[in-house]
Amino acid sequence: MTNHFFRTLLCTAALFLINPTLDAAAQEQRAYDPEARLVELGITLPPPAKPVANYVNAVRTGNLIFTAGKGPRGADGTELRGKLGADITIEQGYAGARQTAINQLAVLKDMLGNLDRVVRVVKVLGMVNSDPNFTEQPAVINGFSDLIVEVFGERGRHGRSAVGMASLPRGQAVEIEMIVEVQPEESATMSSTNPLLLRYLGAAGWEIKDGNVTVLIDPYISRIKLGGGGHPDDNRPDYERSETAVSDTLLIDSIIQKADFILVHHGHFDHLGDVPYIARKTGAKVIGTESTITILRAYGIPEEQLYAVGGGEDYQFDNFSIRVVPSIHSALNEKHYHDTRRYNSESELKAPLRFDQFIEGGSLTFLARFEGKTVLTMGSMNFLEREMEGIHPDVLLAGINGSRLGLYNYDERLLTVTGFPPVVIPTHWDNFRLPYGYSQEANIDRNLVPFVEASAAISPHSKVIIPVHLETITIQ
Numbered sequence: 001m002t003n004h005f006f007r008t009l010l011c012t013a014a015l016f017l018i019n020p021t022l023d024a025a026a027q028e029q030r031a032y033d034p035e036a037r038l039v040e041l042g043i044t045l046p047p048p049a050k051p052v053a054n055y056v057n058a059v060r061t062g063n064l065i066f067t068a069g070k071g072p073r074g075a076d077g078t079e080l081r082g083k084l085g086a087d088i089t090i091e092q093g094y095a096g097a098r099q100t101a102i103n104q105l106a107v108l109k110d111m112l113g114n115l116d117r118v119v120r121v122v123k124v125l126g127m128v129n130s131d132p133n134f135t136e137q138p139a140v141i142n143g144f145s146d147l148i149v150e151v152f153g154e155r156g157r158h159g160r161s162a163v164g165m166a167s168l169p170r171g172q173a174v175e176i177e178m179i180v181e182v183q184p185e186e187s188a189t190m191s192s193t194n195p196l197l198l199r200y201l202g203a204a205g206w207e208i209k210d211g212n213v214t215v216l217i218d219p220y221i222s223r224i225k226l227g228g229g230g231h232p233d234d235n236r237p238d239y240e241r242s243e244t245a246v247s248d249t250l251l252i253d254s255i256i257q258k259a260d261f262i263l264v265h266h267g268h269f270d271h272l273g274d275v276p277y278i279a280r281k282t283g284a285k286v287i288g289t290e291s292t293i294t295i296l297r298a299y300g301i302p303e304e305q306l307y308a309v310g311g312g313e314d315y316q317f318d319n320f321s322i323r324v325v326p327s328i329h330s331a332l333n334e335k336h337y338h339d340t341r342r343y344n345s346e347s348e349l350k351a352p353l354r355f356d357q358f359i360e361g362g363s364l365t366f367l368a369r370f371e372g373k374t375v376l377t378m379g380s381m382n383f384l385e386r387e388m389e390g391i392h393p394d395v396l397l398a399g400i401n402g403s404r405l406g407l408y409n410y411d412e413r414l415l416t417v418t419g420f421p422p423v424v425i426p427t428h429w430d431n432f433r434l435p436y437g438y439s440q441e442a443n444i445d446r447n448l449v450p451f452v453e454a455s456a457a458i459s460p461h462s463k464v465i466i467p468v469h470l471e472t473i474t475i476q
């Protein structure tokens, strides 16, 4: 499949067209579509019942909805009343709890418009009108929980309390509340006037512009034919890692004219190798690890351009802010990769460095806040889940090279912890030893296609955009 064909397929025919190629495992993971599950179950949601006292059906705070207690009122207005262990059976109670779930779904649907905005069901409090000797409240509240899981799948699994009550309003058999996490509201930020322009430079490299600032991420343009793995038709010189590093400055000049900031995820050559030249040429401020900054010092980049960070910083600049998120490197070499080397002021580095002196030096991720939109950048196929918690970007540049397959549940953990971002753009998936314009078919098939399929199942509302070298993606 050619690069162009693949793009055409994605752009014009939508993602479902490639579903016939889903492998068995992916097919088992059914698309998340709670409204379709309701139709399959033959359930029509009633209009939500009006609150009967001085309260509201539910309150939203941030991304959580707390619902008021509802009971087993049927569509015809009748209500299951009675005490478990005295007047009604567990089966009747179970059916009443199931009806209560339908009533709570009606409240959520009314608030959200579509139940697919539910990210997950967090907590359920089930109260059962119980005779003092009745102890099987969980069996009754299962009527609620079972329907919730039927509708929301894995995302419906919740924490729960099922307790007995001496009496409930009007003698209703159960009363149940729930707490639900939902997708962020269409933020005011997404309606900003300036579009965000992202141009893919290959590897983990990007140029991002919002009309105020031009930010480069790991701008690696030279695409040196390094250490084998190049293309037989590429007659550029072949370099070994022990040779002196070079940059293709003519090519860089034809692509990069201006930069205000350069964010560097880590020090490997395919991330940092062109930064000395670009930093000197543009005068851009560079943000990276101490090892990265030490390399740039060796190349004589002026101190006022250099920002060494450790992870955890959150820096405000004019019209732009950057949160530095600690991270870890891809599990290279079949998970045997681990490089603790670091550079600092004690290190004796003399430019130009050899390719193999571009050490990782620790890894970072960046949350870049542009005018109105946030972009979470990745330079590796790995992340520290706890460090990413609560970071829900508008755009995720998701590292998806093949080494991610050595990690536990990578795609799902990544898309979940980042809050199922509205826009997901795969990065670092190409063969960066091939010049621009060469076919990336092998890496598209190996890296992109499986990720696009997985993303469609895990996060169906994320728009996955396949980047093409040097083409600009516009995010409105």
Ligand SMILES: [Zn+2]
Residues within 6 Å of the ligand: 266, 268, 329, 360
């Ligand atoms: Zn690397």
